[in-house]
Amino acid sequence: MASQQQVSAIKGAKVLMVGAGGIGCELLKTLALSGFQDIHIIDMDTIEVSNLNRQFLFRQSHVGLSKAKVARDAVLKFRPHMSITPHHANVKDSDFDVEFFKQFNVVLNGLDNLDARRHVNRLCLAADVPLVESGTTGFLGQVTVHVKGKTECYECKPKPAPKTYPVCTITSTPSKFIHCIVWAKDLLFAKLFGDKNQENDLNVRSSDAASSSEHANDVFERREDEDIDQYGRRIYDHVFGYNIEVALSNEETWKTRNRPKPFYSKDVLPDKLTQLNGNLDKSGATDDFSSVSAMASLGLKNPQDKWSLMECSRVFLEALKLFFLKRVKEIGNLSFDKDDQLAVEFVTAAANIRAASFCIPLHSLFEAKGIAGNIVHAVATTNAIVAGLIVIEAIKVLQKDADNYRMTYCLQHITQKMLLMPVEPYEPDKSCYVCSETPLLLEINTHRSKLRDFVEKVVKAKLGMNFPLIMHGANLLYEVGDDLDEAMVANYAANLEKVLSELPSPITGGTMLSVEDLKQELICNINIKHREEFDDEKEPDGMVLTGWTQAPPVEEEKANGNGASSSNALQVEPVETKKDAELEEIPESSRRKRKLPEDSEGTDVDVSNDVNETKNHKEVEKLDDDDDEDLVMFDDWASASNKKKRLQ
Numbered sequence: 001m002a003s004q005q006q007v008s009a010i011k012g013a014k015v016l017m018v019g020a021g022g023i024g025c026e027l028l029k030t031l032a033l034s035g036f037q038d039i040h041i042i043d044m045d046t047i048e049v050s051n052l053n054r055q056f057l058f059r060q061s062h063v064g065l066s067k068a069k070v071a072r073d074a075v076l077k078f079r080p081h082m083s084i085t086p087h088h089a090n091v092k093d094s095d096f097d098v099e100f101f102k103q104f105n106v107v108l109n110g111l112d113n114l115d116a117r118r119h120v121n122r123l124c125l126a127a128d129v130p131l132v133e134s135g136t137t138g139f140l141g142q143v144t145v146h147v148k149g150k151t152e153c154y155e156c157k158p159k160p161a162p163k164t165y166p167v168c169t170i171t172s173t174p175s176k177f178i179h180c181i182v183w184a185k186d187l188l189f190a191k192l193f194g195d196k197n198q199e200n201d202l203n204v205r206s207s208d209a210a211s212s213s214e215h216a217n218d219v220f221e222r223r224e225d226e227d228i229d230q231y232g233r234r235i236y237d238h239v240f241g242y243n244i245e246v247a248l249s250n251e252e253t254w255k256t257r258n259r260p261k262p263f264y265s266k267d268v269l270p271d272k273l274t275q276l277n278g279n280l281d282k283s284g285a286t287d288d289f290s291s292v293s294a295m296a297s298l299g300l301k302n303p304q305d306k307w308s309l310m311e312c313s314r315v316f317l318e319a320l321k322l323f324f325l326k327r328v329k330e331i332g333n334l335s336f337d338k339d340d341q342l343a344v345e346f347v348t349a350a351a352n353i354r355a356a357s358f359c360i361p362l363h364s365l366f367e368a369k370g371i372a373g374n375i376v377h378a379v380a381t382t383n384a385i386v387a388g389l390i391v392i393e394a395i396k397v398l399q400k401d402a403d404n405y406r407m408t409y410c411l412q413h414i415t416q417k418m419l420l421m422p423v424e425p426y427e428p429d430k431s432c433y434v435c436s437e438t439p440l441l442l443e444i445n446t447h448r449s450k451l452r453d454f455v456e457k458v459v460k461a462k463l464g465m466n467f468p469l470i471m472h473g474a475n476l477l478y479e480v481g482d483d484l485d486e487a488m489v490a491n492y493a494a495n496l497e498k499v500l501s502e503l504p505s506p507i508t509g510g511t512m513l514s515v516e517d518l519k520q521e522l523i524c525n526i527n528i529k530h531r532e533e534f535d536d537e538k539e540p541d542g543m544v545l546t547g548w549t550q551a552p553p554v555e556e557e558k559a560n561g562n563g564a565s566s567s568n569a570l571q572v573e574p575v576e577t578k579k580d581a582e583l584e585e586i587p588e589s590s591r592r593k594r595k596l597p598e599d600s601e602g603t604d605v606d607v608s609n610d611v612n613e614t615k616n617h618k619e620v621e622k623l624d625d626d627d628d629e630d631l632v633m634f635d636d637w638a639s640a641s642n643k644k645k646r647l648q
């Protein structure tokens with residue numbers, strides 16, 4: 001039962017909910033049933049069929065409609081007197097500025113990406129509105145509280161970086177199916193259907209041997225008047241035949257490994273079969289790209305079947321053909337999307353052919369899609385638990401009950417019945433560039449690096465600024481915005497191409513730059529230190545930013561003798577996690593032996609495993625095998641004491 005105080009805090013609160021997906025639907029329902037009266041919802045998406053299994057406010061008839069609006073309507077049916085304001089929009093839109101955020105007493109995130117989370121964090125800091133942040137991945141989840149000046153902000157701690165794979169493993173020596181998927185998705189699919197100007201390691205493979213015109217760099221370009229079937233076979237023969245032969249010629253590599261088998265289309269697919277390949281009429285409507293399917297065209301029905309090498313080859317050629325015949329306008333702009341059926345078919349087929357070549361077990365489309373799309377199946381119960389925890393923290397925040405704020409980690413721990421692990425929040429990190437004013441340090445070659453390098457590699461990629469403004473003293477060097485006149489745009493464009501030391505207001509060693517994102521009201525000061533040389537391998541950006549921290553990438557395996565290194569690695573998100581940086585590591589303090597509250601007094605629980613990885617469930621389970629009494633289920637949060645004061 002809520003106390004009178006809680007009831008009035010709830011009733012008087014104006015709440016902003018960002019994200020009306022898996023967590024958001026549960027959250028809105030729980031907020032409504034807890035008595036909240038005034039809620040704004042921002043969600044940029046429309047409802048998809050795949051949402052219906054867990055986003056229970058939505059029905060089949062809502063597919064294609066705004067999530068925010070339908071969620072509002074669904075809740076008003078059982079709480080008609082609530083005020084719910086839906087915004088079908090991106091939270092990064094300029095309408096949702098600091099003034100907009102200031103009207104709320106608390107912001108609750110149910111998002112699925114780092115970019116939006118960082119943006120909301122910055123606006124909450126600028127508007128001085130508390131934020132309750134959340135995320136789930138399968139059975140794992142977390143809820144964290146961020147109150148300016150009291151607790152760490154969302155960006156105080158580095159977020160786990162995506163898993164990386166050495167390039168040479170992907171291009172030359174795959175040993176697992178995931179390596180074949182990364183190759184098919186990030187190299188081959190990107191090369192054939194994505195931006196032609198992007199650097200791509202398939203080029204290296206294609207041009208490092210004989211430079212005969214047949215196998216030179218432009219092998220992926222479709223020649224004028226080239227029949228689409230011929231083109232498909234040529235690509236097939238190049239990537240699965242010729243490239244493997246080139247790799248085989250490097251005898252050293254295969255001394256300790258199984259030699260791969262080159263495949264040529266004429267051997268795998270008799271001529272007659274290719275001619276008969278596919279029935280385009282069955283491949284899907286021409287006006288609905290999303291329904292185009294090579295499987296349909298070939299009469300392959302069950303996505304859980306493992307295709308034979310011949311079937312994979314037919315799907316490969318058919319999918320490639322369908323892209324050129326039915327989706328030609330998109331070619332050049334495509335990037336892999338797990339919800340794009342034809343893309344998934346192509347990648348599954350290509351990955352399996354490569355897997356067959358390297359004697360790696362083949363996988364079904366269903367499995368390949370899960371791996372390629374980093375899919376961990378969402379668990380509705382986890383979302384419900386997390387939504388409940390968000391509301392509990394929101395109520396504490398509204399009551400300014402800072403002593404009892406908790407970051408709560410939801411762990412699957414069936415054998416030990418351990419479900420929730422509450423942890424006291426940390427104070428703000430004094431060196432966090434987002435919530436403190438600590439300057440960053442950038443080592444850079446000011447005579448060689450251009451302003452563009454600085455903007456792309458530091459300001460956008462690392463600091464996550466979308467609308468940067470760069471000042472050197474009183475001089476404005478660069479700015480992005482809708483209200484700039486033509487002369488300014490031209491001036492900034494010219495600055496981008498200049499090396500730092502030759503800018504109108506030169507940037508040299510000792511310069512202090514101020515970089516600001518007007519929309520996020522975030523200002524960072526950056527001290528510049530000139531440095532001549534950088535290590536290509538270890539410092540591939542050609543610059544080093546200190547004070548900005550990202551957890552080191554999870555490196556799958558060390559360079560394996562072909563000269564690759566982690567800096568020269570392909571990134572994929574950890575397969576075990578669903579969304580980027582959705583789950584954080586449990587804070588250091590609680591990763592060490594941590595004294596538990598009353599119920600489990602005297603029992604030390606070591607949670608030294610990374611909750612990020614679903615595969616680690618087994619390791620988590622084995623943590624305290626010897627003690628069956630570790631039930632860590634707190635229904636009285638205040639009793640979760642035994643605590644060391646960390647808040648100010």
Ligand SMILES: Nc1ncnc2c1ncn2[C@@H]1O[C@H](COP(=O)(O)OP(=O)(O)OP(=O)(O)O)[C@@H](O)[C@H]1O
Pocket residue numbers: 018019020021022023024042043044045050051067089090091092110111112113116378
């Ligand atoms: N920048 C943003 N602005 C507004 N809403 C956002 C933004 N980024 C993500 N969202 C919303 O956050 C919600 C996250 O929900 P969820 O994690 O369940 O993802 P989903 O897209 O519904 O499901 P899935 O990714 O599993 O198909 C989505 O509804 C998405 O539209």
Ligand SMILES: [Zn+2]
Pocket residue numbers: 152153154155156157428429432433434435436
């Ligand atoms: Zn911070």
